[in-house]
Amino acid sequence: MSKIRGMRRYGFLASSIGVTCAAGLALVPGVLAGAAAAAAPAAPATTAGAAPATGPVTGPAAVPGSTQSLPLAPRAAGRTRGRAVGAALEQGLRRADVRHFSLVGVVWDNPATELHGSVQIRTRSAATGTWSDWQDVDTHNTDHGADPGTAERTGGHIRGATAPLWVGDSDGVDLRVRADTGDRTDDTAAEPPVPLPSGLRLELVDPGDTPGEDGPQTDQPRTGDLSEAATAASAANSGLAPLGATEIPALDRADTERELLDLRGDELTDAQRAEPHIGARPRIVTRRGWGADESLRSPGFVYTKKAKAAFVHHTATGNNYRCSQTPSVIRSIYRYHVKSMGWRDIGYNFLVDKCGTVYEGRAGGVAKAVLGAHTMGFNSNSVGIAVIGTYSRSKPSSAAVKAVARLAAWKLGLYGMNPRGKTYLKSGGGNLYGKGKNVHLNVISGHRDGFATDCPGRKLYAKLGTIRSTAARYQGR
Structure with missing residues (x-):
């Protein structure tokens, strides 16, 4: 094992890892900016050929990309798992006139509310015009996120959400969200289904074109x-x-x-x-x-x-x-x-x-x-x-x-x-x-x-x- 006592061959950023900033500042921009400035170390040395990190480098920096957020609507009553499903327990949409997108997900108002049910989606390829098979979207995404009580969690911006699903370049979407009604066929004995969360919306994400398909x-x-x-x-x-x-x-x-x-x-x-x-x-x-x-x-x-x-x-x-x-x-x-x-x-x-x-x-x-x-x-x-x-x-x-x-x-x-x-x-x-x-x-x-x-x-x-x-x-x- 090589010895490194006293070695200083490269000018790496010294002692910056141990900087601590309170997690509670996460979504308070004014406080955060001050905290970041206070926590910043002295101007570091740079490696050979590295540009000094002092002052902004300005110029055009727009990165393409967009998000289409579409509210879901109740779907006609049907049957699932042998039980009747009311319109309030199934929501969705079908659109063939949306802008291009490559990733989908479903969000709702309250991040503490879980979606007890299923989310399925199929999409239309922008290249071939063909529709995909139905795909399941992972509904258990409340386990990710900022810790309870932190500003990032309590700042009023957080929504409940499914996991995102990559679907490739698409221009049409068909979505159905169904509440879990249980497996029993005896309606009198079964537990009542948990309603779907309020404020359900489909998110269609276009990542933009840079830095390109070649990586x-x-x-x-x-x-x-x-x-x-x-x-x-x-x-x-x-x-x-x-x-x-x-x-x-x-x-x-x-x-x-x-x-x-x-x-x-x-x-x-x-x-x-x-x-x-x-x-x-x-x-x-x-x-x-x-x-x-x-x-x-x-x-x-x-x-x-x-x-x-x-x-x-x-x-x-x-x-x-x-x-x-x-x-x-x-x-x-x-x-x-x-x-x-x-x-x-x-x-x-x-x-x-x-x-x-x-x-x-x-x-x-x-x-x-x-x-x-x-x-x-x-x-x-x-x-x-x-x-x-x-x-x-x-x-x-x-x-x-x-x-x-x-x-x-x-x-x-x-x-x-x-x-x-x-x-x-x-x-x-x-x-x-x-x-x-x-x-x-x-x-x-x-x-x-x-x-x-x-x-x-x-x-x-x-x-x-x-x-x-x-x-x-x-x-x-």
């Missing part, structure tokens, strides 16, 4: 068209990549150890300095690389103290996407989380596609402890890693599993965490653990370990043991 362009950083918000998001990775970069390059093990010393050297013990346990930093496509419209999110960044654990998720968006489409899928999820669900930013800290490419999620800096909205009750001091796709019945690719392990080995290694170990996290409140309870969790856990949910899907959850052992090996343990 992110990573040859040269582009700074001439950065808005102020885009400049801030890029500058949060200062020292790791030049301002405006579309990717943060991979490092080998030795250079990652030197980076660790520059990032957290003052907090390392002599033993950690002599033999650091950290995996080599993987290549990470930045928000700039996947084409994030930084004007959508709330301003500023919110940090927690550290990253003691990683929660693995699946996005439940389906597996019918090409890896070249991943930037479009992420832009769609981002827009759905912010514009449709009312979150301050995309919920996950990182996303991984089925080809094993790692993408930056919530803004604030990939090496910093950014507060996400991925595991309700356990967002503080944790990182959310989402594999793009649905893995309840389908196995995740080996490339995705390996990428999650590499990412966890690096990110958790920045905070001295053993991927095969256990840690305590204090619950912020959820359906498994009450607020304030200290919970003993695996350092690499699945979403379902902190909240009663199917996420990250049975097939991906079964890979967590492999991810833990592989990540530990990458750390040299």
